[in-house]
Amino acid sequence: MEIIRENKAELNDIIKISISQDDYKDNVNGVLKKYQKTANIPGFRKGMVPFGMIQKMYGKVAKLEEIQKVGVDALNKYIDDNNIKLMGEPIPEALEETAFDLLDDFTFNFEIGIQPEVEVDLAKFDVDRYRIVVEDKILEENIANLQNRFGNYDKFEVANETSMIHGEFVELDKDNNATERLNSTSIYIDKLDNEEIELKNKLIGLKLGESIEFEASMVKKSNISLWLGIKLIDVDSVNKIKFTAKEIVNITPQEINIDFFKKVFPEDNIETEEEFRTKLKEINQEEFNKITDQNFVEEVVGKLVTDINFNIPLDFLKKWITYTNNDNAEITEDVIEKEMPNLEKTFKSQIIESTILKNNGFSLSNESILIKAKEIMKQRFESYGYFGIDEKVIEEQVVEFLKVEKNHKGIVDMLVNEKLLEIFNNSIKINEKEVTFDEYKNLKK
Incomplete structure (x- = not known):
């Protein structure tokens, strides 16, 4: 040989x-x-x-x-x-x-x-990081949502102005066929803004089991992100959505009292409204930090891709993508050529991320994946009000959860992003800036 x-x-x-x-x-x-x-x-x-x-x-x-x-x-x-x-x-x-x-x-x-060898010197970079401040209006909205969540539910056959409708959202393609983007969640009619009046009118009078279709341009991007379960940066690719009503209810909100505090935080000994608001504000801040941290990692990697000059074998990659999609009539040379600028950024991002992780001695183990999956599973149970779940039950759920390739990849991505965030926090000059939630949304448009 x-x-x-x-x-x-x-x-x-x-x-x-x-x-x-x-x-x-x-x-x-x-x-x-x-x-x-x-x-x-x-x-x-x-x-x-x-x-x-x-x-x-x-x-x-x-x-x-x-x-x-x-x-x-x-x-x-x-x-x-x-x-x-x-x-x-x-x-x-x-x-x-x-x-x-x-x-x-x-x-x-x-x-x-x-793959090219790339030198990444993080100490050279200077990046802004935005922190969302939990305003009083955000806190009040969250309290109102919790009052509804723990309130009394009366089921109806037809939606009215104050109904909550639980159902399935699915994105439609240009031929009105369902895509793989779908999600089951709830929509509160009285929470829709004036600019979403057209959708509100479609929902009022909607019967159980019926469906409506609406243009994505009729609603706020943040709602599309929530309803379809996608990132804000992916919302612009959505044109049309179909919603099917699975349950229609009207809610009598839970009163704000010690019973309410126990329902929301059963493992905490909260007795006053002030303690309740402080605890809720801390949780809101943690959730905002997760959003800004995730976006911060993406922004830093994007800046590195822009500022670090290196080549990749683009002609080969075009040929490889064509070869691996040989049986897919939709993936033509024209489609690949059109998508190549975005694919180039993706390939370069992967190289930069892997270089940074390698330079910092990061490696993934099955044990670390299991620990993170257990943490996520426990949080899921608690979000539905199930606390103190037996460890064996969680482990059984995790085993099934990780059998799904998408779930396994999601856990790996979380661990990678957490490590990148830690590295960036310790290596890059960061300019911290506080903004309101609305200001942050405008920055990300």
Whole structure:
């Protein structure tokens, strides 16, 4: 076997792997002998079929599979041995299947994209970070929401001006078909602004089980983000939404008293309204900090992508995306070309993040993923009023939760963002600025 590496372009190489018959013939014979032991062919007892017949029947398939396996194994070993950091995956050059019948020696060509080495000196950067102040009006809105949450619910068949409607929101594409963006949550008709009067009028009179469709431009971006469960930065891509009413209720708010305090914070010994407001304000501040911290990490990474000048193998990446989406008629060369500026930013962000994490000795373990997942699961139970859940129950829920790839990735992303935030806090010059929630929303438009 011979392996040659040739440069094609910047950060773009060809790895040529030449395989002779000696590299694979023993493997092929081993596979055929296994077939011989298990083959059921009329006229022969099991395991007694002549080897020549097995070779004639299965030799081509076994040869093809073993040659490809030897080639791929050699490629992976070469990449590992030479510590090559790939972008995307190797693209194999196709061989005619007839060649496997006619030839004994083969050369496989694999095109690879290489991740560049990037120097990231965080001490050079100066970044603004905004902290949202919990205003009295925010606190009052949250108290009113909690009064509704713990109030008395009367079910109705038809919505009126003060109804809360629980249902399913789903984004519609340009052909009015449902997309994968959907979420079940509630909408309070009397909480809609004057600018959302058109939607309010559609909801009043809506019957249980009925649906309405409305343009995203009719409502505030923050509501679209809440209803579809997406980030604010993704709202601009939404054009139309369908809402289906699953439950319609009118609410008599819970009075503000010690029973109310116990319902909201069952594990805290809160006896006065002042203590209640202080506790709620602390929680509101924590929630705002989560929002601003997440955005801060994204903004810092975005600034690093803009300010650190480095190249990536764009032509290879276009070719790789085309290759991996070969069976998807919607992913055309024009679509890829149009999306390439955004994809370039994404690729560069990933390189910068991985470089920073590596420089700071960060590594993920299954244990850290489990601990974070348990923490999230416990918070979920408590958000529904279930406190003191048995640890074994939480662990069982976490096991099922992490089986879903999207959930597992979400936990990994949380841990990565937490580490990046810690690194940025300790390494970058940060200018802290306090703003109101409305001011912050305007800054992020």
